[in-house]
Amino acid sequence: MSEILKISNVSKVYNNKFQALNKLSLKIKKGEIFALLGPNGAGKSTLINTVCGILNFDEGSITVDELDIKTQYRKARSLIGIVPQELNLEAFETIWDNVNYSRGLYGKPPNHSYIEKLLKELSLWEKKDNKLRELSGGMKRRVLIAKALSHEPKVLFLDEPTASVDVELRKDMWEVVKRLKQEGVTIILTTHYIEEAEEIADRVGIINNGRIILVDEKESLIKKLGQKILKIELAETIDKIPSNLGIFNLEINSDKNILTYIYDTKGENTGITSLLSEIKALGMQLKDISTEQSSLESIFLNLVKESENELARS
Amino acid sequence: MNWHGLKAIYLHEMDRMRRTLFQSLVSPFISTSLYFVVFGSAIGSRITEIEGISYGSFIVPGMIMLTVLTQSISNASFGIFFPKFTNTVYELLAAPLSTFEIILGFVGAAATKSLIIGTVIILTAGIFVDLHIEHPFIMMFFLVLTCVTFSLFGFLIGIWADNFEKLQVIPILVITPLVFLGGSFYSINMLPEFWQKISLLNPVLYLVSGFRWSFYEIADVSILTSLITILFFLSACVLTIIYAFSKGYKIKN
Missing domain, CATH: 3.40.50.300 (P-loop containing nucleotide triphosphate hydrolases)
Structure with missing residues (x-):
């Protein structure tokens, strides 16, 4: 064109x-x-x-x-x-x-x-x-x-x-x-x-x-810049995120039953297997698992933030 | 040349007059009549003649100039100020129009309106006094030149002004006093010598004088000096506007 x-x-x-x-x-x-x-x-x-x-x-x-x-x-x-x-x-x-x-x-x-x-x-x-x-x-x-x-x-x-x-x-x-x-x-x-x-x-x-x-x-x-979001719905609510899962930077919803994990699809290791293994080792029962593609909005915000950081550094 | 663009601006501006046709034409008729009542009858009864011309007839050229000057400035300045004020000027700047075409459209329309108003005043004056125009073609030439020159000046004021106060300040504080002190209603020969010399610094004097010459062949300064002065002022306005547009002054920055 x-x-x-x-x-x-x-x-x-x-x-x-x-x-x-x-x-x-x-x-x-x-x-x-x-x-x-x-x-x-x-x-x-x-x-x-x-x-x-x-x-x-x-x-x-x-x-x-x-x-x-x-x-x-x-x-x-x-x-x-x-x-x-x-x-x-x-x-x-x-x-x-x-x-x-x-x-x-x-x-x-x-x-x-x-x-x-x-x-x-x-x-x-x-x-x-x-x-x-x-x-x-x-x-x-x-x-x-x-x-x-x-x-x-x-x-x-x-x-x-x-x-x-x-x-x-x-x-x-x-x-x-x-x-x-x-x-x-x-x-x-x-x-x-x-x-x-x-x-x-x-x-x-x-x-x-x-x-x-x-x-x-x-x-x-x-596709290139997007991060994906993994949502893990637990069968039972938990009070707080177990310390063994600390390295995954998880977030938990207000109902205390959904864990959110953000991972980079371009990365060599997404960390999903390790996360699920740890959850299994802790004996937590899963109800559902889903993934979401990050939106253009989140990409846009990330890029703008990066550009402003770059400008501040220079 | 973008003829359609030029026509669009011209007709768009003339349409403003059509929308206010009654005020546009009745207002100069009423003000001319009032000038004749106040200056022609009240003062004219005491000043019977000036240089062999009845006072009523003597003031006609000055009266026309007063209205034509103020109308030219007001029409042209408002014409370009209004799109700036409403931010619709973007359309003029984005259109494939040259500076010349934009000026021609706005100034052409403002000058046409002033010319119409000038004609209304001449016709009205004919009701009150026995009007005799010695050089009708020169009179028309001066009238057109004045309408165009002061429309250009008004256009410049419209570009410069960024609020309504600024739009009024030059016409009220500069132009009106210059017209009144420029021999519109008297001959400068009636003034003491010192004030005669001061009056020669007033550019409007040359305009009124030249215009009056075309009516009665009497003038405060020579017709050639009048012509050179007005052409000089016209050139100065054109060059300033071209410079302002090329630099985007108050428009593109």
Whole structure:
């Protein structure tokens, strides 16, 4: 799969001297859904705004479909659509006028049938003559999506698209995203809902302190970096974890009947056999055993923690 | 050139006027009428003529300038300040538009609105005084140039302002006094010599003077000086805006 977006060594320092991006490099493949994860202030929005031309950057280069966003900004920007994080809309315009206005800004001639189709798909058609200030937060979010898609972009940035939206809208939005992917649109999204990234993304990138810590296929990331959790349900409750089991760093639940053991699937010795042998030697009766794959969220938190430790050390 | 983008900005800004059409047109009509009542009738009854022109007719160019200047600044500054205030400016910055196209869209719309208002004032003035325009084309040229120049200046104020107070501060504290002291309602020849010299430091004087010349062929300074002054101010505004946009001043940082 060829790359549609190439970000090379991009740095951005704000006027208040805060370095939001630090020689950041990233490549996005054509047609993929890429989830950018990171804690608050990591540089997610700055990165998106920089690629879209909303912010200047100090060094590095960015190309969209081989077009430099500084020297060939007209062609490059016309390929991009952005749904910002905040619900920023004019107050007194109608949905219809405002979405058509967005299309015009991107240099596209009016296409009322396309805008009608878009508004219908986003359940906005019935309210097309309503003023923007009369809309609920969820409806405003839909309008922002319609505006971003009004000029039929090839690359769509969704900056925290599901922040403060209801379940129905979230479902509708992911339907639209899936449809866009089928049409070949590349989607880059930032989200705090890691389960969303797990569900919808092809690849995941983790950003912290203005740098990309890691980029990988979602499945591979979970597989490679994931830890597994072994849950041992005991037939009888115990008061405390026996001292013989101390080396396994077990945890016990509040009902005192389930032991939790975290192990690394990549390790040579998972320790499961030794643990079960010790339990048998202690005469403890087992009721059930189960394992769980660690989530993207725990991977994300571990990586961010590691990166912050590394930064503190340096 | 992104013609569709330019058209979108222009029509979007003009739509703001359409939404407030009544206030936009009735307000200059009422204020012009009031100026004629206060200055034309009350003061004009004591000052019958200035350089052979009736006082009522004499103040028409200054009155037009006063309104056109303030309207140009207010329309253009609000036009760009409002998207900044509501954070919808992201869309303009992300769109494939050049600085020139953005300026042309906003300033073009603000200047058009001022031009319409200027025309309303001329028509209203025609009700109160016998209006005779000696050089109609030069008058139109000056009017358009003033609308464009001060819309550019307003646009600059809109970029600089980060709150509503700043948006008002220059029009109220700088522009209005300059217009009133720039010979809008009198000839600087009526002032003591010292104040005549001080008045020559006021850029608005050159504007009003040139504009008045196009009506009655009387002026405080030569028409050429007026023209050079306004073109200089226009160039300064254009260059400052281009610099501000290229550096992302108050917008992209």
